[in-house]
Amino acid sequence: MEILNEKVFLIFDLDGTLIDTDEANFLAYKEAIQQVKNLNLPSLYQSTERFTREQLESIIPDLKLHESEEIIDIKNNVYNKYLQKTKIIISTLEIINKYSKTHQIILATNSHKQKANLLLEYHNLSTIFKHKFFKEDYNNQEISKFKYAMDYLKISPNLAVIFENDKLEIEQAQLAGIPAKNIVNL
Structure with missing residues (x-):
C-alpha cells in the first residue's frame, strides 16, 4: 500500500x-460469567469470532440486566490479567x-x-x-x-x-x- x-x-x-485482543477478551468474559452465573463459557460458546455483549445475551437467554452489567464490570476488572494473551x-x-x-x-x-x-x-x-x-x-x-x-x-x-x-x-x-x-x- x-x-x-x-x-x-x-x-x-x-x-x-x-x-x-480476542483471546484476552474471551478469557475475561469466561472468568466473569463463571463468577456471576457459575457457567462454563467454552461449553456455551464455540466460535472463532470475537465474543461480544450481544453474544452473551444470546447464549444465556435468562440473563437479567443486573447480571449482564455485573459480568461486564467483572470482565473489565479482570481484563488486565490476560494482557499477555x-x-x-x-x-x-x-x-x-x-x-x-x-x-x-x-x-x-x-x-x-x-x-x-x-x-x-x-x-x-x-x-x-x-x-x-x-x-x-x-x-x-x-x-x-x-x-x-x-x-x-x-x-x-x-x-x-x-x-x-x-x-x-x-x-x-x-x-x-x-x-x-x-x-x-x-
Whole structure:
C-alpha cells in the first residue's frame, strides 16, 4: 500500500486491527460469567469470532440486566490479567512505522479509554498516536468513531484513510463519507 498524499490522516482501529485482543477478551468474559452465573463459557460458546455483549445475551437467554452489567464490570476488572494473551498485529504496526514521520496517525476505537490505554501501554504503543478517540468521547452521540474523529479534527472524508477489520465499522466509515478506496480492511 502506498499513501502518496502527505495531507492524508491515517486513522486506525485498535482491537483486531492494531492489537489482537480476542483471546484476552474471551478469557475475561469466561472468568466473569463463571463468577456471576457459575457457567462454563467454552461449553456455551464455540466460535472463532470475537465474543461480544450481544453474544452473551444470546447464549444465556435468562440473563437479567443486573447480571449482564455485573459480568461486564467483572470482565473489565479482570481484563488486565490476560494482557499477555494480546498480540500486536505486525503488518499494521509496520504501516504506522512507515508513515508516522510524514502523516498524522490517529486512533479511533470503540474500546473504553482505560482498557485502550492499558493495551497501548502494555505493548509500548502509547506515544505513536497524534490523537486518540475512545468510546467515552462519542458514546452518547448517534455517530461513528470515524465520523466523530473527522468532525473533531475537521478532516474532510477524502483526506482520511481508515484501517479497520470489522465489517460493520467499515460500513459506518463509508456512511461517514469516506471513499471505499480510502478504507483498508485488515
